[in-house]
Amino acid sequence: MKNLHYSLLSLFLFLFLLFSIQIQTQTQEQQQQDTPITRFQRYLQINTAHPNPDYSSAISFLKTQAEAPDLNLQVQTLDFSPNKDKPILLLTWLGSNPSLPSLLFNSHLDSVPAEPSKWSHPPFSAVRSSDGHIYARGAQDDKCIAIQYLEAIRNLKAKHFSPIRTIHVSYVPEEEIGGADGAAKFVESKEFEDLNVGFVLDEGQASPGDEFRVFYADRTPWNVIIKSKGAPGHGSRLYDNSAMENLVKSIEVVSRFRESQFDVVKAGKAAFSEVISVNPVYVKAGIPSPTGFVMNMQPSEAEAGFNVRLPPTADPDFLRRRIAEEWAPETRNMTYQSVSYITILSTFD
Ligand SMILES: *[C@@H]1O[C@H](CO)[C@@H](O)[C@H](O)[C@H]1NC(C)=O
Ligand SMILES: [Zn+2]
Numbered sequence: 001m002k003n004l005h006y007s008l009l010s011l012f013l014f015l016f017l018l019f020s021i022q023i024q025t026q027t028q029e030q031q032q033q034d035t036p037i038t039r040f041q042r043y044l045q046i047n048t049a050h051p052n053p054d055y056s057s058a059i060s061f062l063k064t065q066a067e068a069p070d071l072n073l074q075v076q077t078l079d080f081s082p083n084k085d086k087p088i089l090l091l092t093w094l095g096s097n098p099s100l101p102s103l104l105f106n107s108h109l110d111s112v113p114a115e116p117s118k119w120s121h122p123p124f125s126a127v128r129s130s131d132g133h134i135y136a137r138g139a140q141d142d143k144c145i146a147i148q149y150l151e152a153i154r155n156l157k158a159k160h161f162s163p164i165r166t167i168h169v170s171y172v173p174e175e176e177i178g179g180a181d182g183a184a185k186f187v188e189s190k191e192f193e194d195l196n197v198g199f200v201l202d203e204g205q206a207s208p209g210d211e212f213r214v215f216y217a218d219r220t221p222w223n224v225i226i227k228s229k230g231a232p233g234h235g236s237r238l239y240d241n242s243a244m245e246n247l248v249k250s251i252e253v254v255s256r257f258r259e260s261q262f263d264v265v266k267a268g269k270a271a272f273s274e275v276i277s278v279n280p281v282y283v284k285a286g287i288p289s290p291t292g293f294v295m296n297m298q299p300s301e302a303e304a305g306f307n308v309r310l311p312p313t314a315d316p317d318f319l320r321r322r323i324a325e326e327w328a329p330e331t332r333n334m335t336y337q338s339v340s341y342i343t344i345l346s347t348f349d
Helices: 002-033 036-044 055-067 139-158 183-188 190-195 243-266 316-327 342-348
Strands: 074-079 087-093 102-108 167-172 197-201 220-229 277-285 301-310 334-338
Touching (some): 055 087, 055 139, 055 167, 102 139, 139 167, 167 183, 183 190, 220 243, 243 277, 243 316, 301 316, 316 334
Parallel strands (some): 102 167, 102 197
Antiparallel strands (some): 074 087, 220 334, 277 301
């Protein structure tokens, strides 16, 4: 009986200890789980990469953050896309004088794709290594900005700061593919007009140190595709104006242009952001064979793609003329396509 009493007591003690240890580790875990870093990691774990960005999970994560008592922001979801599958999240912190023009802080929800096999950690694991680095697609571009806005507001609210102007935070979709169904339609909307925005901050570049770098201009991206045609022929024949020859001539012209712009930067006469950058991103030609390409045949078509960035000070017509007259001249049977943001830009013109 006494023995049983003791064993029961030790069992209770044991269970009690086990239980309290569990509670303790749970609280520690919870504390670990709710810091700016872990909130950032959770946002990074949402796969918002193109071509299938998970907008709804991203929005629901941000919404939960914004509606929590320590942030307590007004939340609105907008969607201007035809299929209503490209939502915009708009958060509002009302100022003490809402009649003044407001401040808008913007970031985009989507990310560019990743090639998981080339990553040391899966691109949506948001693994934090022992040296403090976090690995995730979209970490710099631009989920860090999205989280910084929320954490800054959280800090300010904790210090009982109250803004004079109303502050809006917007999270927009489709930025990485031109924003046609995102920011472009948002800025044209009645909802945007009603925000009475006086000043906007958008993404810049991540800073490796503790300082914030502020940029006041961004370059316009143009995707330029040039195509050449020419008579096909046997691989052994020497003749003029094959598709490959015509394309190679253009690539040389583009390379010289690239070099001339880069030289200005190298000579210290302009910053990277002040010249037109052009980089070849793909070349497509050849006749596929089961083992690669047919080697004894000169193809009748070839194409190359370039990513071009135009600073706000550059003249778009200057570049359009150059593309038409030198990069892809009709006289060399070349055609071109600017799958560029020109179409979107024209709505801003
Ligand atoms: C352009 O195409 C035409 C018709 O195929 C051909 O006669 C001419 O030689 C080509 N010119 C060049 C520069 O490729
Ligand atoms: Zn970005």
